[in-house]
Amino acid sequence: MLNVYNxxxxIRMIQDECLDIRxxxxxxxxxxxxxxxxxxxxxKVYNKIVSKAGKLVPVG
Known part of the structure; x- marks a missing residue:
């Protein structure tokens, strides 16, 4: 369950620490x-992720 404090x-961390959330x-x-x-x-899982999504970091 969502907690108002959290x-x-x-929000405070995003504002004060200039966090980039993508x-x-x-x-x-x-x-x-x-x-x-x-x-x-x-x-096999590692290889599949790297082959399919390996170039997402520079794109994102």
Whole structure:
């Protein structure tokens, strides 16, 4: 549940500390990353994210 104090504290941080808040959302299916080996699955997820969204930081 939202707390008024937390909302006001967030606004204060944005104003006083000049925080830059940006969000980029990208839908990526990870179904093809399924693997019985958890380390291999993690590697597949990492590689997919980097290949699909690796250039979003300079763009954003």
């Amino acid at each position: 909302i006001l504290e967030t 969000t980029i959302t990208m839908g990526i299916s990870l179904l093809d990353c399924i693997d019985t080996d958890i380390d291999r699955a993690c590697e």
